[in-house]
Amino acid sequence: MEKNESSHAYGIGIITIIVGMSVSIVFYQMYYIPESLLKPSVDEHILHPVKELIIEMIPGSANPNQQDNFVPKLVRIQLGIDNHVIWKNLDDTPHTVTPDHRAEDPYSGTFGSSGVVKAGEEYEFLFTEDQEIAYHCEPHPWMTGTLIITKQRF
Numbered sequence: 001m002e003k004n005e006s007s008h009a010y011g012i013g014i015i016t017i018i019v020g021m022s023v024s025i026v027f028y029q030m031y032y033i034p035e036s037l038l039k040p041s042v043d044e045h046i047l048h049p050v051k052e053l054i055i056e057m058i059p060g061s062a063n064p065n066q067q068d069n070f071v072p073k074l075v076r077i078q079l080g081i082d083n084h085v086i087w088k089n090l091d092d093t094p095h096t097v098t099p100d101h102r103a104e105d106p107y108s109g110t111f112g113s114s115g116v117v118k119a120g121e122e123y124e125f126l127f128t129e130d131q132e133i134a135y136h137c138e139p140h141p142w143m144t145g146t147l148i149i150t151k152q153r154f
């Protein structure tokens with residue numbers, strides 16, 4: 001009888017350990033892992049800048065003899081002011097926004113349009129870190145632009 005009771009307690013102990021381990025594993029997978037993969041914390045002012053910056057791909061950009069294509073071509077961006085950039089394709093030809101060298105933002109990821117930006121469509125990107133990016137259009141390499149992103153000056 002006494003032996004029976006102790007093996008019963010032993011069984012409960014084992015079950016408790018197994019349940020405890022399962023809960024720990026579930027907790028680890030559901031909470032700990034996603035937490036560690038979370039995007040870096042970015043200042044609210046940078047996530048919600050004062051205004052959007054629009055760069056137009058103007059009509060005729062596909063023509064190599066036309067001087068202007070990305071307008072404005074050189075832009076200076078201040079984090080917290082106008083770091084939300086939108087490229088609008090006002091042309092009747094598809095274009096791309098492709099960095100000359102691979103460019104990453106720690107919050108927004110890889111910079112550059114995935115595929116073409118069709119006529120009438122747009123590509124947008126939120127910059128959260130200061131960096132300088134030269135970019136071009138893949139099908140029309142004479143279309144070039146430069147972004148200089150700097151921290152806000154107080």
Ligand SMILES: [Cu+2]
Nearest residue numbers: 095096137140
């Ligand atoms: Cu183009």
